[in-house]
Amino acid sequence: MTADIHADRILILDFGSQYTQLIARRVREIGVYSEIMPFDVGDQAIADFAASGIILSGGPESVAFDDSPRIPPVVFELGVPLLGICYGMQAMATHFGGTVSPSDEKEFGYAEVALHEPGELFRGIEDRIDADGRALLEVWMSHGDKVTELPLGFKTLCTTPSAPIAGMGDDERHYYGLQFHPEVTHTAQGKRILERFVHEICGCGATWTTEAIIDDQLERVREQVGSDTVLLGLSGGVDSSVVAALLHEAIGNQLLCIFVDTGLLRYQEGDQVMATFAEHLGVRVERVNAQKQFMDALAGVSDPEEKRKIIGREFIRVFEAAAKTHQEAAWLAQGTIYPDVIESAGAKTGKAKVIKSHHNVGGLPEEMNLKLVEPLRELFKDEVRRIGIELGLPRELVMRHPFPGPGLGVRILGEVRPEFVEPLQKADHIFISELRQANLYDQVSQAFAVFLPVKSVGVVGDARRYEYVIALRAVETVDFMTARWAYLDHAFLDHVSRRIINECGGVSRVVYDISGKPPATIEWE
Numbered sequence: 001m002t003a004d005i006h007a008d009r010i011l012i013l014d015f016g017s018q019y020t021q022l023i024a025r026r027v028r029e030i031g032v033y034s035e036i037m038p039f040d041v042g043d044q045a046i047a048d049f050a051a052s053g054i055i056l057s058g059g060p061e062s063v064a065f066d067d068s069p070r071i072p073p074v075v076f077e078l079g080v081p082l083l084g085i086c087y088g089m090q091a092m093a094t095h096f097g098g099t100v101s102p103s104d105e106k107e108f109g110y111a112e113v114a115l116h117e118p119g120e121l122f123r124g125i126e127d128r129i130d131a132d133g134r135a136l137l138e139v140w141m142s143h144g145d146k147v148t149e150l151p152l153g154f155k156t157l158c159t160t161p162s163a164p165i166a167g168m169g170d171d172e173r174h175y176y177g178l179q180f181h182p183e184v185t186h187t188a189q190g191k192r193i194l195e196r197f198v199h200e201i202c203g204c205g206a207t208w209t210t211e212a213i214i215d216d217q218l219e220r221v222r223e224q225v226g227s228d229t230v231l232l233g234l235s236g237g238v239d240s241s242v243v244a245a246l247l248h249e250a251i252g253n254q255l256l257c258i259f260v261d262t263g264l265l266r267y268q269e270g271d272q273v274m275a276t277f278a279e280h281l282g283v284r285v286e287r288v289n290a291q292k293q294f295m296d297a298l299a300g301v302s303d304p305e306e307k308r309k310i311i312g313r314e315f316i317r318v319f320e321a322a323a324k325t326h327q328e329a330a331w332l333a334q335g336t337i338y339p340d341v342i343e344s345a346g347a348k349t350g351k352a353k354v355i356k357s358h359h360n361v362g363g364l365p366e367e368m369n370l371k372l373v374e375p376l377r378e379l380f381k382d383e384v385r386r387i388g389i390e391l392g393l394p395r396e397l398v399m400r401h402p403f404p405g406p407g408l409g410v411r412i413l414g415e416v417r418p419e420f421v422e423p424l425q426k427a428d429h430i431f432i433s434e435l436r437q438a439n440l441y442d443q444v445s446q447a448f449a450v451f452l453p454v455k456s457v458g459v460v461g462d463a464r465r466y467e468y469v470i471a472l473r474a475v476e477t478v479d480f481m482t483a484r485w486a487y488l489d490h491a492f493l494d495h496v497s498r499r500i501i502n503e504c505g506g507v508s509r510v511v512y513d514i515s516g517k518p519p520a521t522i523e524w525e
């Protein structure tokens with residue numbers, strides 16, 4: 001039996017901050033399992049979680065309004081340390097009878113706080129000492145409201161000129177509040193502050209490590225599936241590849257991967273996936289050549305949502321057929337990761353609007369009778385990547401940009417015609433190889449080419465050319481929810497454009513997409 005890596009655990013109650021996921025990732029980076037729950041999840045769920053400590057996130061609302069979110073009283077009955085961040089601090093102050101006032105001066109971005117009295121939370125932490133001998137911290141703020149009167153039992157820990165109570169604490173009950181955000185990297189000592197809270201104040205050990213997560217998962221998967229056969233849809237993307245490596249380690253030949261060549265994959269991707277998994281890693285992989293099936297199903301369809309649904313449906317057909325052929329299979333493995341779980345919970349509450357129907361194996365029909373195995377369900381992408389590296393997957397594969405399940409089906413705008421696929425694959429390949437060559441690939445979060453089925457005039461060798469347009473897209477983002485377009489060097493873009501027009505055939509013009517998300521999305525469809 002391996003050590004229980006979930007024994008020490010931090011609960012994060014979400015009041016709607018943009019940084020809630022970041023808090024959970026930071027806590028895990030410092031070695032402690034953490035989960036996010038909505039603040040109104042209910043007393044039972046909060047108590048049952050058995051947290052060693054609770055962090056109350058920031059949020060967009062103002063405690064000045066009576067109907068804004070409040071901290072559920074059960075939180076104070078559990079006798080565990082609490083850390084309120086921004087809205088969380090303001091809600092805590094309100095709960096204990098302090099005063100929170102809207103401030104004249106809104107503070108966004110960089111600020112310098114002076115430590116007043118470090119207390120347990122700031123013990124040994126400072127960035128520098130000013131001329132008056134005060135310890136200073138460089139932090140990042142984003143608030144309008146502020147605590148103006150301390151609740152009973154609390155002391156002021158730190159101050160800024162515009163927020164005299166920028167941090168408060170009660171070392172007896174281990175309750176703390178911070179007006180700034182320790183979870184963002186701009187707060188230089190943020191990680192150490194969280195470390196003090198999680199390790200020293202909550203007493204959590206650093207048990208959440210890559211090796212321990214792997215050991216734990218191997219044990220759980222073996223226990224879950226016994227000697228049954230497991231089917232896995234392997235795309236060659238990061239998540240399903242890491243699931244493949246993990247399951248291969250756990251159950252060896254009981255794993256059977258189904259790789260679907262939709263004909264809408266990246267340049268030579270099919271051969272690469274087979275070479276990596278079947279030949280080098282010894283994983284059982286069955287390649288289903290379904291190019292014609294997908295292309296026929298898409299013929300004549302140009303609406304993006306309809307195309308996505310058709311592709312999703314054809315995937316299901318292929319998996320169903322595979323399940324029939326392999327009657328012995330009792331399990332279906334999926335590369336579902338924690339952000340998928342959080343986001344689909346958000347979608348279920350009906351608050352989020354459907355912008356795109358993301359292709360998802362989760363839509364598989366009940367009649368398949370396959371039970372689900374989702375070993376990455378609790379993990380963030382960076383944790384998934386570390387596991388992939390630890391399990392010996394090639395770095396290039398693990399650090400790959402995400403590639404949507406519908407593939408080039410949503411990167412050929414409008415009707416997907418077979419003759420558009422090859423020029424797009426080639427253009428994309430040129431762009432990606434040049435990014436790698438220039439050491440830019442890892443600096444952008446996702447990059448790809450899009451095929452625009454509009455013709456434009458060009459001139460080559462004194463002759464007229466009337467051909468299609470390729471758009472290049474490269475974005476920088478942390479969570480893919482918002483993104484900015486990458487400021488790629490002009491000389492670099494010029495070089496890529498020339499290569500694409502010269503080498504791809506059927507292309508007379510290359511454009512670069514300079515739209516952020518929002519208002520644009522990352523994919524064009």
Ligand SMILES: Nc1ncnc2c1ncn2[C@@H]1O[C@H](COP(=O)(O)OP(=O)(O)OP(=O)(O)O)[C@@H](O)[C@H]1O
Nearest residue numbers: 233234235237238239240259260335402403404405
């Ligand atoms: N061509 C394919 N063949 C088999 N399964 C696929 C294919 N494309 C997608 N899938 C399945 O759909 C799931 C969701 O796709 P998604 O793109 O979100 O994940 P991924 O491809 O594993 O990783 P990444 O996000 O890095 O691309 C995959 O985990 C995989 O199980």
Ligand SMILES: O=c1[nH]c(=O)c2[nH+]cn([C@@H]3O[C@H](COP(=O)(O)O)[C@@H](O)[C@H]3O)c2[nH]1
Nearest residue numbers: 357358359402403404405406480521522523
């Ligand atoms: O597996 C997937 N199935 C899909 O249907 C899908 N649509 C978009 N994406 C990827 O999600 C991220 C955000 O994309 P958008 O800004 O276009 O919504 C980007 O990384 C996109 O590549 C998908 N991934």
Ligand SMILES: NC(=O)CC[C@H](N)C(=O)O
Nearest residue numbers: 058059086087143144145
């Ligand atoms: N980032 C936050 O949590 C902001 C809290 C609150 N809405 C304010 O403006 O002060």
Ligand SMILES: [Mg+2]
Nearest residue numbers: 237403404405
């Ligand atoms: Mg993918």
